[in-house]
Amino acid sequence: MYLRHKRVRKNGKVHTYWSLVRSVRVGRRVRQQVVAQLGKLSAKERVRAELFAEHITAQRCRPSLFEPADVGGDEVAEINLKGVTMYRNRRFGDVFLGLVLWRALGLDELFDRLLPQGREDVRWSTVAVIHAILRLCEPSSDLYLAESLYPKTALEDLLGVAPEQVNEDRVYRALDAILPHKEAVEQHLGDRLGTLFALDYDTLLYDVTSTYFEGLVPRSPQARRGYSRDHRPDCKQVCVALVVARGGVPLAYEVFDGNRVDVTTVKEIVTTMESRFGAAKRVWVMDRGMASQANVQFLREGGRRYLIGAAKSELKRYETRIAEERDWTRIRDDIEVKLCPTEDGQELYILCRSGQRREKDRAILDRFEKQLDQRIESLGRRIARATKPIDRSRVDQQIGRMLQSNSRASAKYDLRTEAAPESPAGLRLIAEERSSWQSMRDTLTGCYLLRTNITDWTHDELWRTYIQLTDAEDAFRTHKSQLSIRPVWHHREDRTKAHIFVCFIAYAMWKTLELWQERARLGNSPGMVLDELRQIRSADVILPTTDGRVLKVRCVVKPEPSQAVLLDRLGIKLPRRLRIHTTLPACTM
Numbered sequence: 001m002y003l004r005h006k007r008v009r010k011n012g013k014v015h016t017y018w019s020l021v022r023s024v025r026v027g028r029r030v031r032q033q034v035v036a037q038l039g040k041l042s043a044k045e046r047v048r049a050e051l052f053a054e055h056i057t058a059q060r061c062r063p064s065l066f067e068p069a070d071v072g073g074d075e076v077a078e079i080n081l082k083g084v085t086m087y088r089n090r091r092f093g094d095v096f097l098g099l100v101l102w103r104a105l106g107l108d109e110l111f112d113r114l115l116p117q118g119r120e121d122v123r124w125s126t127v128a129v130i131h132a133i134l135r136l137c138e139p140s141s142d143l144y145l146a147e148s149l150y151p152k153t154a155l156e157d158l159l160g161v162a163p164e165q166v167n168e169d170r171v172y173r174a175l176d177a178i179l180p181h182k183e184a185v186e187q188h189l190g191d192r193l194g195t196l197f198a199l200d201y202d203t204l205l206y207d208v209t210s211t212y213f214e215g216l217v218p219r220s221p222q223a224r225r226g227y228s229r230d231h232r233p234d235c236k237q238v239c240v241a242l243v244v245a246r247g248g249v250p251l252a253y254e255v256f257d258g259n260r261v262d263v264t265t266v267k268e269i270v271t272t273m274e275s276r277f278g279a280a281k282r283v284w285v286m287d288r289g290m291a292s293q294a295n296v297q298f299l300r301e302g303g304r305r306y307l308i309g310a311a312k313s314e315l316k317r318y319e320t321r322i323a324e325e326r327d328w329t330r331i332r333d334d335i336e337v338k339l340c341p342t343e344d345g346q347e348l349y350i351l352c353r354s355g356q357r358r359e360k361d362r363a364i365l366d367r368f369e370k371q372l373d374q375r376i377e378s379l380g381r382r383i384a385r386a387t388k389p390i391d392r393s394r395v396d397q398q399i400g401r402m403l404q405s406n407s408r409a410s411a412k413y414d415l416r417t418e419a420a421p422e423s424p425a426g427l428r429l430i431a432e433e434r435s436s437w438q439s440m441r442d443t444l445t446g447c448y449l450l451r452t453n454i455t456d457w458t459h460d461e462l463w464r465t466y467i468q469l470t471d472a473e474d475a476f477r478t479h480k481s482q483l484s485i486r487p488v489w490h491h492r493e494d495r496t497k498a499h500i501f502v503c504f505i506a507y508a509m510w511k512t513l514e515l516w517q518e519r520a521r522l523g524n525s526p527g528m529v530l531d532e533l534r535q536i537r538s539a540d541v542i543l544p545t546t547d548g549r550v551l552k553v554r555c556v557v558k559p560e561p562s563q564a565v566l567l568d569r570l571g572i573k574l575p576r577r578l579r580i581h582t583t584l585p586a587c588t589m
Contacts, residue, residue: 020562035528049520053571056104056196056516083544092154092556093536098133099158100572101509110188114181122165127174130155130166135506137530139484146171154538157578175498182501183276186252189508190277193249197515201245203283203465206269207472208262211486212237220493224258230486240500241265243273248471250508255497262289267298283307287469300453307466310449318351323443331460339459350450350462358446365441368409375402376431386425392417412437478510479503482527520569532563538578554578
């Protein structure tokens with residue numbers, strides 16, 4: 001990784017902007033990838049970033065983790081340089097940042113209170129820290145965590161837990177211990193994140209995804225086969241419903257059966273959130289998968305405000321209004337909206353159309369139309385070449401499957417079979433293109449419909465609020481690609497829920513780092529920051545003296561200049577030396 005600058009001339013002055021860049025090998029090529037845009041911070045902005053860093057970390061790195069600065073007093077020893085060696089190389093930077101995030105969220109104090117010390121050798125709250133930090137830094141199975149991953153990190157020094165104490169049994173039992181405190185942790189994270197980043201949770205974004213299992217999962221009743229967002233219909237799954245605030249900040253989640261339909265979860269989620277966080281005047285934002293008349297009626301009767309994507313079938317009712325070029329309001333270069341109040345005045349429909357979306361929809365339709373035309377032609381040829389009567393019911397079944405697999409273009413043709421005594425097959429295939437297809441295709445592509453009972457917002461506010469559902473989608477993407485919530489290897493229902501709970505906590509830490517980066521003008525790529533800080537290691541340095549003694553110093557390797565820039569912007573100060581715990585087994589040469 002290295003620093004790269006760019007000079008821009010503006011108003012007769014030359015401005016220099018810096019960025020952190022790393023070289024990444026992709027196949028046979030080496031590409032430069034920007035880790036963070038450092039920009040050009042003024043002295044005032046730099047002080048502001050440092051103050052925010054102090055606010056979020058709250059100086060929560062305990063001094064007892066590190067050696068005192070005056071250790072050893074004034075004793076001077078002569079070192080035999082030929083005998084200096086280094087060993088016990090451990091990952092330090094990323095797990096140290098994970099610990100800073102854990103403490104910034106106040107989770108250390110919360111879990112110490114929820115899980116008081118019992119007869120166990122290692123506190124369950126400490127194992128919870130290990131679960132969350134390693135899920136954030138290098139997500140893996142719990143078995144791999146216990147057997148291989150933990151010993152490679154410096155968490156032994158940061159937490160005072162020896163590798164042999166982090167075994168398979170303790171790791172699994174810790175999941176059982178933390179799961180009952182799910183609601184308390186959600187409440188705490190909501191309060192803490194709201195305080196750190198000035199969130200008011202006035203808008204709640206709700207969406208559902210699925211995560212699949214490896215294996216038959218006989219001991220988890222929730223594991224069912226259903227609609228798989230992971231394109232794994234062969235595997236059992238559970239559905240995860242997530243509620244986030246603006247920007248994707250997590251608030252709460254629930255786990256449902258794998259065959260649960262999205263639209264049936266709305267009432268349960270809304271009721272649960274209101275009982276847990278209060279029935280304040282919030283705006284619920286959901287996609288069209290949650291839209292049903294029953295759900296809309298439920299939201300309306302409770303005095304709740306909502307903004308929901310309407311079903312595609314409802315869009316056809318507004319075909320004439322879409323075709324009219326009047327009353328459209330352009331809110332962005334490529335986005336136009338039109339408000340259509342209902343007759344009773346209780347709801348407002350928002351017609352939206354986008355040029356880029358129109359091109360995308362047309363490309364998709366073209367592909368489905370081409371596939372459907374080819375299959376109709378193929379079926380027609382088979383019927384024409386038949387030398388004996390064909391079972392008409394079987395042909396009708398083939399037509400049904402054909403239309404189902406090409407649903408986007410299924411309205412193009414009126415497909416049917418009719419008797420043809422003169423043909424050896426005894427029937428013929430009739431495919432008549434509907435007259436309304438072309439006009440509907442030209443009018444409705446690129447359009448979508450929203451419905452709301454909010455009447456005091458502008459066109460721009462309504463559209464921008466709905467489009468923030470992408471924050472919920474990004475949250476799921478982070479859970480799956482960065483935190484490896486899938487696949488689930490646990491076969492017990494409670495362990496499955498605990499695994500998802502740990503992923504939720506890790507996502508809260510991930511989101512905290514992302515928002516912290518934004519405040520420090522470092523972009524919004526936590527994964528890249530963790531990757532770079534992972535290169536910072538800790539090690540034991542053996543210093544033999546000329547008088548026959550051997551000194552051992554546990555230290556943190558000095559960061560590279562580019563890594564030091566990241567740490568400086570985040571306001572993180574690494575210790576130079578670590579305390580060697582006397583309770584830990586001594587390392588042998």
